[in-house]
Every structure is written in structure tokens, then in C-alpha cells.
Amino acid sequence: MSLLRCRGLRKTFGGHVVLDGLDLAIDEHRVVALIGASGSGKSTLLRCVNLLEELDDGTIELDGQDISDPRVDPDRVRRRIGMVFQAYNLFPHLSVLDNVTLAPVRVHRRPRAEAEAQARELLDRVGLGAKANAYPDRLSGGQQQRVAIVRALANSPRLMLLDEVTSALDPELVGEVLALVRELKADGMTMVLATHEMGFAREVADQVCFLDGGRVVESGPPERVLGDPTEPRTRQFLRRIIEAGRL
Structure with missing residues (x-):
């Protein structure tokens, strides 16, 4: 059984669709990196998993429990989930x-x-x-x-969510945070991280998911998704990343 399973997640803001029937399953002790352009739904997905945003449709299961059920106490759920934001808070x-x-x-x-x-x-x-x-x-x-x-x-926590944890840092400070994430992976922590650090995603993730338009367009091992993607939209995104010198 997957530690985390998202089925058909849909979330809109003022009529703008941010998550559009998104599906995702994550096994225990795995690290999943979410990549994609700004606005693709990465941060919203993490906030929905941590019950900081209410879904319009779909279900989220943690350890087999439907935590998106309105009758569930969100504070009790958050005791099993650790979340780290872009800003240190x-x-x-x-x-x-x-x-x-x-x-x-x-x-x-x-x-x-x-x-x-x-x-x-x-x-x-x-x-x-x-x-x-x-x-x-x-x-x-x-x-x-x-x-x-x-x-x-x-x-x-059973699950760690990391939302662009290096984006607010000066380049020389990024390494010390990434080193800590590597240690957590070595300890077997299950993590979902939204990141623009493609090299880090390649190194630390067991699975890379490319999001576009609120859906997981492509998912697989880092070496395949980042090195030999099959979807045209993924190839277009990575080409821009390479042109910007970020891969």
C-alpha cells in the first residue's frame, strides 16, 4: 500500500484551475521530486496534502486513511506530516x-x-x-x-513535504540545506519536494514527476524523466531549463 495516494485532485482559485484531476502515489521511504513551471500546481498540491487548502474534488489517503474527508480533524493529520515552506516561517x-x-x-x-x-x-x-x-x-x-x-x-512525521526550500537562499547557502535533505533520504524519510534544482532532483529523488496544467504529465526515474523524457511538454520544459543553465 502506498503511504500517500492522491486520486483525481481538483482545485480552483477564482475560476482558475490549478489542479485538474491529478493522480499521484508514493510508497514509503521514497523521495519524489515535483518539477514544472511556476503555476503548474506543485505548491498547491503540497498545501492540499497538508490540508492547508480544501479540495474541490478528489481524495487524499495517508496510510490508507482518507484524510480529505471533511469529518477528519486536520490538526491530527498534520501531526503525521511535516511541511517546510519557501519562507522559513x-x-x-x-x-x-x-x-x-x-x-x-x-x-x-x-x-x-x-x-x-x-x-x-x-x-x-x-x-x-x-x-x-x-x-x-x-x-x-x-x-x-x-x-x-x-x-x-x-x-x-510519517511524511515530509518540502516546498522550494532553497529558492529563498543565496546560492552559497543552498548546499547546506540540500545536504540535510540527503541525510533524511539516507534515514528512509518519505519526502515529496517541489524544486527548481534539477541537479538535486536527479541526485536525491527516486521518482520525478513533471507537472503541467495541474496534472502529472510524466513520471519516472530521474535519469529517464530528466535525461530522456517521452512527453513533448516535458522535453520543452527541460529545454528551457537547459538554455537557462539550470540543468
Whole structure:
């Protein structure tokens, strides 16, 4: 059984169709990279999976449960899903440690000492143990994004969603965030990541899905989709990427 299965997802904004009958299945311990032009539906798909957007039609199943059922408590679902956005979304008035422990303590009712011990362990793992008491404005963009990923990991999610996590970073800071994603893959974390980093998608993903017009137009192993795509629309997109020097 797939860990995540999307069937016939449809989402519109003001009459504009963003997801148009999208289907996607992801097995546990797999990394899926979503690629496509801006407006193709990548971010909206991730937001729908995390129940931040309400579907117009279709179903989303996580571990076999229909989480898109209106009777489902979205907060309970989000305890099993970690999401990291383009913007770091850290609370500026809280220290790094407090940002990471906020949800485990207040939402999951874990003892503070236990949550802080786990948070410090995770921060040490990503090389930020010494920054536990620092505030976000004292960190570089790459450090803030790593804290955001640690914050998502602190809830021990079944699934991680990463939405263009390097797009707001200076080029020299991208590598440290991508290194952390590689570590998560090595640990067996199931991830869906929307990215414009084609080289990274080729390296880390088990499956690449090209989205266009709110649908998965082509899907398969990175070496085939990025190296020898079969769909004309995929070939056109990648040709533009190559011309821009991004592949």
C-alpha cells in the first residue's frame, strides 16, 4: 500500500484551475521530486496534502486513511506530516530551541524536558547545537531553513513535504540545506519536494514527476524523466531549463 495516494485532485482559485484531476502515489521511504513551471500546481498540491487548502474534488489517503474527508480533524493529520515552506516561517520572538519545541509541547503535550532533549539532539545533528538559544535574526538563511526542517522533524512525521526550500537562499547557502535533505533520504524519510534544482532532483529523488496544467504529465526515474523524457511538454520544459543553465 502506498503511504500517500492522491486520486483525481481538483482545485480552483477564482475560476482558475490549478489542479485538474491529478493522480499521484508514493510508497514509503521514497523521495519524489515535483518539477514544472511556476503555476503548474506543485505548491498547491503540497498545501492540499497538508490540508492547508480544501479540495474541490478528489481524495487524499495517508496510510490508507482518507484524510480529505471533511469529518477528519486536520490538526491530527498534520501531526503525521511535516511541511517546510519557501519562507522559513520561524517565530522571530522565540529562540531556535523554543521554535523547535513549540508544537511538541503545546500541541502534542510532551514534557518540556523531553521535547528539549530531542530538539537539542536534532540541532546537534544538523550542526546547529550551538545556536539553540539564538534568535532567528541572528542566523543565516541556510541556518534558518535548517531550523525549519528540524522543527518539522521534531514531530516525528510519517511524511515530509518540502516546498522550494532553497529558492529563498543565496546560492552559497543552498548546499547546506540540500545536504540535510540527503541525510533524511539516507534515514528512509518519505519526502515529496517541489524544486527548481534539477541537479538535486536527479541526485536525491527516486521518482520525478513533471507537472503541467495541474496534472502529472510524466513520471519516472530521474535519469529517464530528466535525461530522456517521452512527453513533448516535458522535453520543452527541460529545454528551457537547459538554455537557462539550470540543468
